Amino acid sequence: MLDRGILYQNQQDFKSAVECFQRAIKFRPSLAVAYLNLGISFIALGKRQQAIEILQVGATLDGTAVRDRSAHDQARSSAFLQLGALYVEQGKLQRALAVYREALSSLPTLLQQREVLYQRIGDVFGRLQQWDEAERHHRAALELQPNQVAAHLSYGITLARNSSRASEAEMWFKRALKLAPEQASVYHHYAEFLALQSRHHESAVYHRRAAELAPTDYALVVAAATSLRLLDRKAEAELWYRKAVALRPDDAHAHTNLGAILHLLGRTNHAAASYKDALRLQPGDAITLGNLAKLGVTNV
Template sequence: MSTDHTHVKDLLRRGLEYHLQGRLAEAAQAYRAALELDADNASAHNNLGFLLAQQQAWDEARVHLRAALRLKPDMAMAHSNLGQVLVATGEVADGKHHLEQATRLDPENPTVWDNLARIRLLGGDLQGGEYAAMRAVRLQQDDPALHVRLGTSVALQRRTDEAVEHFRRALGLDPNHAEAWAQLGIACFLHNDLGSACDALGRALALRPDDANAERHLALARLALGETDAAIAGFEHLLERHPEDGQTRLDLAAVLLSRHRPDDALAQLDALPEALRRSEKAVFHRAVALRARGDCASGDEILRSVADNPTGEYAERAKAVLGAH
């Protein structure tokens, strides 16, 4: 075995260790050093391509992953990694082809099934996502993340009880798995088990304080419990960190209206992105806010336009407000 070959193996091993520790700059340096010694090393190209994809450096990631497949056409992980990059950059059909090819090349690899499950779920193929997630779990039953993916796939199909079982199974494997707590909390919220939802979402946020999805659902659960001030505080805290979150801003506007704060509600509605500001929900709440602060003429004009939409979700609510005038 040549000295260069041994050095390449050492660099790849070191790069993988750095990669697993989240030290991406050092991992990339090790992979690049390996490629300087052996430009035709498929593993180095694949690992570097995957790392670059994590950093959303899509073009360079694609170059390295295609190089890996040119050198090793049957490398399942390179197909899987390239598939994810292609889907992320809008080449969905080609991306899915590579992801599916990975499962054919290495059907005993839980990672390629999990990657396929994630992409199918993102694309709305819920049954296909569930099948792929189930294959991954069967291959590696002690991985809590795989149980969370499977739970998410059935939760999206409104099989909440099954989803809760999968999330609890994940937590049995790892009681500190933040995503499992978050998804369990969301499932409980959708099942109207509000106390359990608050408990699970609180645990998720204790483990991962920057989880915006968990924080939003915790605020919604508190609102459903009648804890309006706590819900408002939760929405406001979330918007301090994510001012671009239009859905949370719209929810906050609605809650502020329920607390007889129309000026504050209008300020939130004015801050919505343009497309969301034109949504029927936002328009309806603007009308109600205008009426609440005394501008009934403007509010009623907007409400009539909402009421005149026969297919609108808020048409009946607008008619009810106008009828109560």
């Protein structure tokens, strides 16, 4: 049942996957990987509370009777990580910290997971604006896995919060780039850092590179377009906003953004058409109606 559930999960048939994982748990109630995958399937179906409940059970399963203790503990660790991420998503940061700390104390031998847990704890402390604790945990993650790209990024982001340590933060972003020269997220985070430093021309270069490396990532494509628009490079920005519309043709904001850049380019008829497309997807939107009014269009 477990293998069949994973097959359904890979095919994104999450309802069928849930049924298989539930049966697997019924016959083998100590199988942590079944709880983990059931939780993941619930998340995919938008059933967050059910995912939390099942992951809580899976994360705390006793593994004394299982045959493969290492695989059992790996599944438990992943359940802790999924559970913590759900709490972060819900803004329950103290609960997330408690989950990550429980994982550290109950799974002390899993080195790679400890690095991820330290990084996650550091990220949560960053959200809580407790920068010293955030830095301490990010440093701990780097000491365990000095070549881990995500740890470099998290540490750089934390340091960048302190304007007096901007040069130090930049060093960590550059180290991440050397470790992962083809990873779009690294370019994006460095671009965001450069924008905060008001180095907008450099920021645009890295935003665009991020989008080139991940041309189907809507957020990165929009970030590239926006970065170029802020530099008044409107024609280039238009190209990226069009890519965003192609990626999400049913997203009203994508059409609004395209309409706005066409408006700035003086192509009023095309701008009006994009605004009207946005209104069809999001009727009555005040901003889009206001933009149309600026074009002299009131009959929509």
